[in-house]
Amino acid sequence: MTASEERDQATQRHPWQWEEAEWRGVVERVRAGRSLKPDVWPQGARAAVALSFDTDHETIPLRDGQTGPGKLSQGEYGARVGSPRVLALLERRSIPATFFMPAVCALMRPQEAREYSLRGHEIGIHGWIHERNMELDPKSERDLAFRCADTLERVSGQRPVGIRTPSWDFSDHTLDISRELGLLYDSSLMADDDPYEILADGEPTGIVELPPEWIRDDDIYFEMDRYSPLRPHGMPRQVVGGIWRDEFDVAYEEGGLFQLTMHPHVIGHRSRITVLEELLAHIEGHEGIWYATHAEIARYVKDQAKRSTESSS
Numbered sequence: 603m604t605a606s607e608e609r610d611q612a613t614q615r616h617p618w619q620w621e622e623a624e625w626r627g628v629v630e631r632v633r634a635g636r637s638l639k640p641d642v643w644p645q646g647a648r649a650a651v652a653l654s655f656d657t658d659h660e661t662i663p664l665r666d667g668q669t670g671p672g673k674l675s676q677g678e679y680g681a682r683v684g685s686p687r688v689l690a691l692l693e694r695r696s697i698p699a700t701f702f703m704p705a706v707c708a709l710m711r712p713q714e715a716r717e718y719s720l721r722g723h724e725i726g727i728h729g730w731i732h733e734r735n736m737e738l739d740p741k742s743e744r745d746l747a748f749r750c751a752d753t754l755e756r757v758s759g760q761r762p763v764g765i766r767t768p769s770w771d772f773s774d775h776t777l778d779i780s781r782e783l784g785l786l787y788d789s790s791l792m793a794d795d796d797p798y799e800i801l802a803d804g805e806p807t808g809i810v811e812l813p814p815e816w817i818r819d820d821d822i823y824f825e826m827d828r829y830s831p832l833r834p835h836g837m838p839r840q841v842v843g844g845i846w847r848d849e850f851d852v853a854y855e856e857g858g859l860f861q862l863t864m865h866p867h868v869i870g871h872r873s874r875i876t877v878l879e880e881l882l883a884h885i886e887g888h889e890g891i892w893y894a895t896h897a898e899i900a901r902y903v904k905d906q907a908k909r910s911t912e913s914s915s
């Protein structure tokens with residue numbers, strides 16, 4: 603029986619009925635391998651900082667079939683106001699960033715995609731229309747991922763080398779598709795604070811994981827559901843100036859990676875971008891910070907790991 607047949611058989615029974623080989627097989631399908639945290643960052647830097655912006659704009663309501671202008675306008679804010687504000691902030695502080703862009707957004711506003719490229723930022727895959735990968739059959743997921751990569755390349759002039767699955771929704775087939783696309787890295791899995799290599803059924807894949815986390819994502823603190831009785835709304839100074847600042851401070855102490863996931867329609871508001879700039883000023887008050895795109899970090903840590911393997915063999 604193949605590993606995937608064993609998995610299928612396992613998931614048809616209750617987990618407490620699984621044999622050891624079955625629960626091990628499920629867990630080992632996609633796992634964290636060796637840490638790729640380097641001994642030293644470029645130019646002797648002590649910590650790496652990777653800012654990312656998922657330019658979802660209207661695709662979240664579109665993906666859910668919400669076609670009403672009200673919800674769409676909240677996404678439109680991201681393209682119209684949030685994104686220019688984010689670009690201006692990055693320009694002021696000379697920081698390169700990564701923009702994970704659904705293909706539909708690139709088609710809707712090609713100039714925006716080109717602008718990211720022209721200003722030296724990276725563009726990464728973020729689905730066709732922010733689809734939920736776990737709900738797709740493998741063929742559709744593959745088709746949408748390939749179409750997204752081709753569309754981003756055609757519109758922005760940049761061939762993506764990395765993926766962030768929409769909503770970090772990583773299916774049983776996502777890793778195979780990323781390998782087939784020849785991607786350098788993924789930024790959807792959360793098994794560490796620092797970069798690591800992804801294993802598939804125990805075997806190294808060569809794909810670098812740059813782990814995000816919900817606690818380093820603006821969406822969970824600032825978005826709300828109008829019709830939910832629970833409407834949490836984070837205070838920018840408690841989130842950006844509190845939780846994120848502490849995340850950075852410890853990453854700096856450990857000599858690791860500080861990575862953020864933000865959205866122009868969320869972080870781009872006046873009260874939030876102001877505090878983000880305060881956080882960047884706090885970071886810049888530290889010696890030895892390497893600001894880089896996700897692709898630059900993935901390339902660097904993979905290269906360092908290769909060197910240390912070669913020198914030890």
Ligand SMILES: [Zn+2]
Nearest residue numbers: 656658768769
């Ligand atoms: Zn997204």
